[in-house]
Amino acid sequence: MKKFGPVSLLLLMFAFAAPAAAQPAALNMTEQARPKAPAVLPLREQARLRDAWLKERLDTVVPMIMREQGVDMWVLVAREYFEEPVIATMLDAESMHARRRTILVFFDPGGGKPVERFTVSRYGLGGLFAPAWEPEKQRDQWKRLAEIIAERDPKRIAINSSALTAFADGMTLSQYAEFTEALPRKYRSRVESNQTLAVRWLETRTPAEMAVYPSIVRLAHSIIAEAFSDAVIRPGKTTAADVVWWMRERVSRLGLKAWFQPSVAIIRQGAAEMIEGDALIRPGDMLWTDFGITYLGLNTDTQHLGYVLKRGERDVPAGLKAGLAANNRVRDALTSSFRAGDSGNAILARARAKAIAEGLKPSIYSHPIGFHGHGAGPAIGFWDNQEADPRGADMVRPNTAWSIELAAKLRVPEWGGQEVEFRSEDDAYFDGTSVRYLDGRQDRYHIIRGR
Structure with missing residues (x-):
């Protein structure tokens, strides 16, 4: 029988109280369309949980990394x-x-x-x-x-x-x-x-943290799902900025923090660039958000897509669905390319080669996540550099968390063959063998019906 480390009863109660679907599960699991938000713990209980994590980390992670380095x-x-x-x-x-x-x-x-x-x-x-x-x-x-x-x-x-x-x-x-x-x-x-000690301390995720991390991601997903719904968006009246500030207010009311200003943008047929700010959201628009929260000292980072149905539409156009599917094929190319001990640069090159061989147009810019949103550890590409980079030279190690962040371009027939960039980002865990999404990955749009 597996033995638990010195983790508080509170930790275990909270971990097992989390929704079953929020626990680490099979590779490429599907996110729930309207996930229920886990309850936010009172501050005293948050403190007890974080201190239990910290003690366990000091007792186990510090000796491990010092002995790895011979320090x-x-x-x-x-x-x-x-x-x-x-x-x-x-x-x-x-x-x-x-x-x-x-x-x-x-x-x-x-x-x-x-x-x-x-x-x-x-x-x-x-x-x-x-x-x-x-x-x-x-x-x-x-x-x-x-x-x-x-x-x-x-x-x-x-x-x-x-x-x-x-x-x-x-x-x-x-x-x-x-x-x-x-x-x-x-x-x-x-x-x-010795930079490795600092990076190893920050990048290493413990079993105790990972028992709860999926519920933190679930909380972020629930906020996005509500933001990209009829509860918040009224086409022709709601602006992109309105949705941004609704998200900020929602996070604040929960007693949490957004670790960066959320982004919400409109991707519109005929528009060369994404539209942000005070632009009104209209039927037929594809919506994009980049959103992250900090809770219990851990961070989330998510990019999701939504779609506003036109009058008479019952579903997202097939061309936009194909774009999201292409994006997920790039994600498959990336997550299947993780190898413990390989550099971020080597994983980037392998993933790009796989995606391009499938006829895809990938842009990969994934990063570690944990104590920091853009966390310690090697990068796997940058949006403005798809070649080897000194920041990607370090090795990828087991027991690390990742934001699988990337994009794929595809032409959309319903939009006159316009090439559209489909962006995504979901948080995952690498155990040294496989990459598992903490609360699934997006494979269907958030739909705003405008009713």
């Missing part, structure tokens, strides 16, 4: 209101910001012993990091850090510094100067930049 000490430094990306995700639910200067230290003593973790500050951090500084005995915070390092004599001291990714570039120049100045000379040469 025996990891030092992270942030200042109040200027939290670096990693420390920001290591603060307990009641710590809104770093205190003054927050220094976190992880030390692996080896021999199978637990990784020590403490904060060089007067106070602990949510019971997760033990305090390791008494200013009455040592007034200088940096010197106390140097004492801790000398006491443990680490061979490799990792810091977060990277020219390639902001997620691993948390050590500022002034703090690096003060840190190294305080160190005994023999330890200065042991300090190294």
Whole structure:
């Protein structure tokens, strides 16, 4: 029987209370047309759940990635209101910001012993990091850090510094100067930049998180489904901007945050570009949205399509349906191309070759997702660069979440042969073998009947 880690009863109750269809399921599962929104937890329960996740991550993910990298000490430094990306995700639910200067230290003593973790500050951090500084005995915070390092004599001291990714570039120049100045000379040469630790911490999803992540995505899908419905859109009276601000208001009323301003655009027969802003939505319009929420510290990122029926129409025109189907064939080409250990660039090239061989016109620009909407880890293409890119050079690893984001172009007979770009984005999980959509992928339009 599978054993659960140290996850709270609350976590398990919430996970099993989620709709069955919201759990990770078969590859390419279909999204529900009008999904019911899961309830948003009260703040105290959210805090308990997030702290349970954090403790489990600190107990399991940190030792794993430090040992992968052969690093025996990891030092992270942030200042109040200027939290670096990693420390920001290591603060307990009641710590809104770093205190003054927050220094976190992880030390692996080896021999199978637990990784020590403490904060060089007067106070602990949510019971997760033990305090390791008494200013009455040592007034200088940096010197106390140097004492801790000398006491443990680490061979490799990792810091977060990277020219390639902001997620691993948390050590500022002034703090690096003060840190190294305080160190005994023999330890200065042991300090190294290690961007992989930061990326691995941020990109790795745990079983506890993944038990709930599908319900977070379901919540986002429910908001989109309502936005692209007769409950919100009245053709000839509702504008694209009206729908954008309805979504913002809906998210706010739920006590959540949109991590970027939602986009809603009209794709109209005869129009060369997408139409946004105060333009009225009309019968016969195809609608597109890009929408993401943050809940329980995790993010969603979704692009869906809708259609406004014309008078006398009972369904979406066949040419538009074919465009969405072409898009999903590109998604199949991409998700079937994931290989653990391959670079994002290699997966991009393989997926494009498959799609083009099928006669499709793909544009692939997928990215990791998790603690950040555009998350840490390798990119798989960019909308403005379909070739190899330094940001896609790192390997794709198991236990990571992804926004499968891409587009396909197809000519629509009902629109006089106009070439239309069909965009999509749905969130998924890569377990090292296959990619599974967290709450399905769109294979049918949201329909506005205008009645």
